[in-house]
Amino acid sequence: MKSGKPDMPVYAPIDPDESMDALGHRIQRYARSRHPALVDDQGTLDWGDLVTQANRIANRLRVAGLQPGESVAALSGNSREDIALFLGVLVAGGCMVPLSGMASAEALALMVADCRARFLFVSGTQQALLSPVRDQLTDLAEDRIISLAGPLAGAGHTLADWLASTSAETDPVPVTLDHPFNIIYSSGTTGTPKGILHDYRFRQRQMVRMSRYGLDSEAINLVSTPLYSNTTLVSVLPTLYHGGTLVLMAKFNAHRFLELAETHRVTHAMLVPVQYQRILAEPDFDRFDLSSFKLKLCTSAPLRSAVIADAMARWPGNLREVYGLTEGGISTSLDCAAHPDKWDSVGVPTQGAEVRVIGEDGRELPRGATGEIVGRAISMMRGYVNRPEQTRDMLWTSPEGDVFYRSGDMGRIDEDGFIYILDRRKDMIISGGFNVYPVDLEKVLLAHPAVADATVIGIPSDQWGETPLGLVVVRPGQAASETAILEWANRQLGKTQRLAAIEFRASLPRSAIGKVLKRELRAPYWAGN
Known part of the structure; x- marks a missing residue:
C-alpha cells in the first residue's frame, strides 16, 4: 500500500458535493463525555477514556513512523484494546487491517505481507497462531510487533510499555474520501487471501445509511461476531460514529x-x-x-x-x-x-x-x-x-x-x-445437466423433526457427473436412521433434485460468522477426481 490515495479504481458513484466527517476526527467531540462507550468483561469504559486511549495510540504510531494511508494489522479479538486500536489507527491516518483468527498461520503471513503492514498488534489469545510464521514476517522488526495484553514471545513491547508516557493530545491526521479506511481479507481459512479495500467514501456512506436503523447515540449494540468480519463492522462503526455504546462478547x-x-x-x-x-x-x-x-x-x-x-x-x-x-x-x-x-x-x-x-x-x-x-x-x-x-x-x-x-x-x-x-454459484450442483440448488434440498431436510442441522454438497457420480449428498446433524435423543430421512426427503423433492444419500455428522464446520464451510466438506469426495 502506498501512502495517501490508493492507486486503485473507484467504481462507486461520485458526488462532488459530498461532505466528509472522518471517524477519527468525529470521535474527538466525545472526548469529555462520560457516556459508556464500551462494556466488556473488564467493566465499562466511557467515551472520554476511549478517546484518550485512541489518541495515545495514534500519537505513538506517528512517532514510530506511520505515514498516512499505511497499513496497521491486528490479530486479536473483541476487546476494548482492539476498538481503541482501530480508532487510533484512523486518528493517525492509517489503514486498519483486522486479521482473522480462523486463518492458518501461512495465510496470516501472506496477509501481513500483502497489505504491507507497518505494525502488527497481537492479543495474548492469538500468540500460538503467530509463532509458527514469525520468521516469515521479514518486513516487521521486533519493535513493530506489539502485544495488546501481556507479554508476547517475539514481540518488542506490550501495549502499555509501547505507549509509556505518550501524550493524548488531539491531532487527527487530515484524510479525504479517497483515503484507505480498512482492508478486510476474505478466504482466510484456506486458499490465497484476498484483500478488500474500503475507502472513507465507502464507510462514510455506510455509517450514515445504517444510522437510519437506529444505530445512533442512544444505541446499545451487543457485539457477538468477530471484529475482523465486515458483518460486525457494519453495525459497530455507525455505533461508534454516533457515540453509542458497544457491549462486547469475546466469544x-x-x-x-x-x-x-x-x-x-x-x-x-x-x-x-x-x-x-x-x-x-x-x-x-x-x-x-x-x-x-x-x-x-x-x-x-x-x-x-x-x-x-x-x-x-x-x-x-x-x-x-x-x-x-x-x-x-x-x-x-x-x-x-x-x-x-x-x-x-x-x-x-x-x-x-x-x-x-x-x-x-x-x-x-x-x-x-x-x-x-x-x-x-x-x-x-x-x-x-x-x-x-x-x-x-x-x-x-x-x-x-x-x-x-x-x-x-x-x-x-x-x-x-x-x-x-x-x-x-460455486455450490450449485449440475446433475445430469440439471441445475440443483442445495438450499432447496436443505430446506426440506431441516423440516424433518429429527434434524438439527443440515447441508447439501455435490459429490462425483459416474452416472450424473455429480449428485447431491445430504450431511445431517441429528437432534439429541432422536433415533431416526439415515435411510429413513433420505426416503422422507426424496418423497418431497423433484426427480432431478433427489438426494443420493444421507450421512450423519456430529457437527458441521462453520466459519466465525456461521457459514458452513462447504469447500472443506466437498474436498474428501473430490480428491483424485
Missing part, C-alpha cells in the same frame, strides 16, 4: 448473550443465522427480559422463514435482514414486520442501490428468471489489493455503461422487486 454463547442483553438493556444486535437458531433454542429464552430491543439485524446468509417467524413471535423489536457483499455494490434489506409475506426473500435494494440478474452469457434476465445476482450501490470497494485481474473478473457492465459487481450468488427477482437467494 459467542447463546445463554450469555441473553444475560448481557437483559442486564445492559440492549437495543440492537447484528447476528448471523446460526446465532438466531441457537439463541431461540435456549430452553430458558422466554424468561429473559428483552423488551429493550428495537431492532435485530441478520446478514452473512439468508435467514430461514421459520426462524424469522419464531423471532418475530417471541423476541421484542423488529427484525431486518441485510444482504450484501463485503466488496459492496449489492445492498438489500428486508423489513420483516412490514413484509411478512416475503420472509423467504432478502428484501429490496436499499436507497441508491440497483440489483439485476444475468445469465451465463452475461445478458440481463427478466423478472422471475434464475441467474447470477449483480448489483451497484453508493458503497463499492476500490478493488482487491494487488489483484487487478480478480477485481476486473467480478465486474459486469450494463448496456447503459454502469459498473455492477457480480455476487457469485444465484437468485431471482419477483414481480414486486424482492430478491430471492438460491445458492452460491
Whole structure:
C-alpha cells in the first residue's frame, strides 16, 4: 500500500458535493463525555477514556513512523484494546487491517505481507497462531510487533510499555474520501487471501445509511461476531460514529448473550443465522427480559422463514435482514414486520442501490428468471489489493455503461422487486445437466423433526457427473436412521433434485460468522477426481 490515495479504481458513484466527517476526527467531540462507550468483561469504559486511549495510540504510531494511508494489522479479538486500536489507527491516518483468527498461520503471513503492514498488534489469545510464521514476517522488526495484553514471545513491547508516557493530545491526521479506511481479507481459512479495500467514501456512506436503523447515540449494540468480519463492522462503526455504546462478547454463547442483553438493556444486535437458531433454542429464552430491543439485524446468509417467524413471535423489536457483499455494490434489506409475506426473500435494494440478474452469457434476465445476482450501490470497494485481474473478473457492465459487481450468488427477482437467494454459484450442483440448488434440498431436510442441522454438497457420480449428498446433524435423543430421512426427503423433492444419500455428522464446520464451510466438506469426495 502506498501512502495517501490508493492507486486503485473507484467504481462507486461520485458526488462532488459530498461532505466528509472522518471517524477519527468525529470521535474527538466525545472526548469529555462520560457516556459508556464500551462494556466488556473488564467493566465499562466511557467515551472520554476511549478517546484518550485512541489518541495515545495514534500519537505513538506517528512517532514510530506511520505515514498516512499505511497499513496497521491486528490479530486479536473483541476487546476494548482492539476498538481503541482501530480508532487510533484512523486518528493517525492509517489503514486498519483486522486479521482473522480462523486463518492458518501461512495465510496470516501472506496477509501481513500483502497489505504491507507497518505494525502488527497481537492479543495474548492469538500468540500460538503467530509463532509458527514469525520468521516469515521479514518486513516487521521486533519493535513493530506489539502485544495488546501481556507479554508476547517475539514481540518488542506490550501495549502499555509501547505507549509509556505518550501524550493524548488531539491531532487527527487530515484524510479525504479517497483515503484507505480498512482492508478486510476474505478466504482466510484456506486458499490465497484476498484483500478488500474500503475507502472513507465507502464507510462514510455506510455509517450514515445504517444510522437510519437506529444505530445512533442512544444505541446499545451487543457485539457477538468477530471484529475482523465486515458483518460486525457494519453495525459497530455507525455505533461508534454516533457515540453509542458497544457491549462486547469475546466469544459467542447463546445463554450469555441473553444475560448481557437483559442486564445492559440492549437495543440492537447484528447476528448471523446460526446465532438466531441457537439463541431461540435456549430452553430458558422466554424468561429473559428483552423488551429493550428495537431492532435485530441478520446478514452473512439468508435467514430461514421459520426462524424469522419464531423471532418475530417471541423476541421484542423488529427484525431486518441485510444482504450484501463485503466488496459492496449489492445492498438489500428486508423489513420483516412490514413484509411478512416475503420472509423467504432478502428484501429490496436499499436507497441508491440497483440489483439485476444475468445469465451465463452475461445478458440481463427478466423478472422471475434464475441467474447470477449483480448489483451497484453508493458503497463499492476500490478493488482487491494487488489483484487487478480478480477485481476486473467480478465486474459486469450494463448496456447503459454502469459498473455492477457480480455476487457469485444465484437468485431471482419477483414481480414486486424482492430478491430471492438460491445458492452460491460455486455450490450449485449440475446433475445430469440439471441445475440443483442445495438450499432447496436443505430446506426440506431441516423440516424433518429429527434434524438439527443440515447441508447439501455435490459429490462425483459416474452416472450424473455429480449428485447431491445430504450431511445431517441429528437432534439429541432422536433415533431416526439415515435411510429413513433420505426416503422422507426424496418423497418431497423433484426427480432431478433427489438426494443420493444421507450421512450423519456430529457437527458441521462453520466459519466465525456461521457459514458452513462447504469447500472443506466437498474436498474428501473430490480428491483424485
